[in-house]
Amino acid sequence: MERNRMASEKYLKPEVIARIKRLDLKAKFIVKGFLQGLHSSPFQGFSVEFSEHRRYAAGDDPKDIDWLVYAKTDKYYVRKFEAETNLTGYLVVDQSASMNYTFRQEVTKFDYAICLAAALAYLMIHQRDPVGLLTFGEQICRSIAPGTRPSQLSTILSVLSRLTPDGKTDIAKSLHQTAAMLRHQSLVMIISDLLTDEEPVLEALRRLKFSGHDVLLLHLLDEAEVTFPFSGALELCEPETDSVMAVDADGFRAEYLQQIQAFRERYAEECAQIGVDYLPLDTSMPFDKALAEYLSKRRGN
8 A cells, every 4th residue: 555655655746757758658657646645545435336325314215325435434424316317527727928937947837727627627527427617817728628539639639739828817807707798607726826906706606606607726836935035145037027126035035934934824815715725835745635635526416
């Protein structure tokens, strides 16, 4: 079991994934490692095989209890009907210039976002859930309608593999456009660094929730944006405006770390009030945390 866990950790490391050239292989590599990790971990009921089950509740027909699942978990699960199981998902990916940042020159925020989106698409198709794709900068740039056929994954991966991060971003406008496009209750999975004013974005998230959608906000920053590992004289460049600010890194570190912590805490607190699932990530983190959060959200519907 320890050997399986170590193997799965290797599959999930961003720097290992970065060495793989093809996006379809990256997605398979991540998901394979994730599932290996689940099967050798203390997680109970956290597996794709449970994606068509839910906990037994008063009023359920005992004939629907899956006794094989009970034997594994010592808990009662009933098999969900197809109409209950399918949930339409949309991957909403930020492709603005700020996503192209990297500190260690191994994995940019955009590289990480693309791999994560590919793995989530792979996982959804595997569960026979319809999944679509939206990408945005200052507005929605590309759109793929949800589908479940095997060709859907190829279509999504083909678009993702050709994307390049560029230009400015208007996250709030893009999320409002997303809300206007969705006709049915969906799981909206947003991947962005959220480097813009918070309040307009939070208002757009409120609209998505008010419209009846489930929202998973994957807040992705570079590891250096979280830890600030710099020293001495430093020039900070804003990639979407090309503005530059000269700072003394040693004198600026404490203030910066306080601000970035407050930035993430504001989203965590506001999202909790709205009912949005918020997950802070950085580019040094293995992919399993985001995938586990997705499965947790997926099984709650």
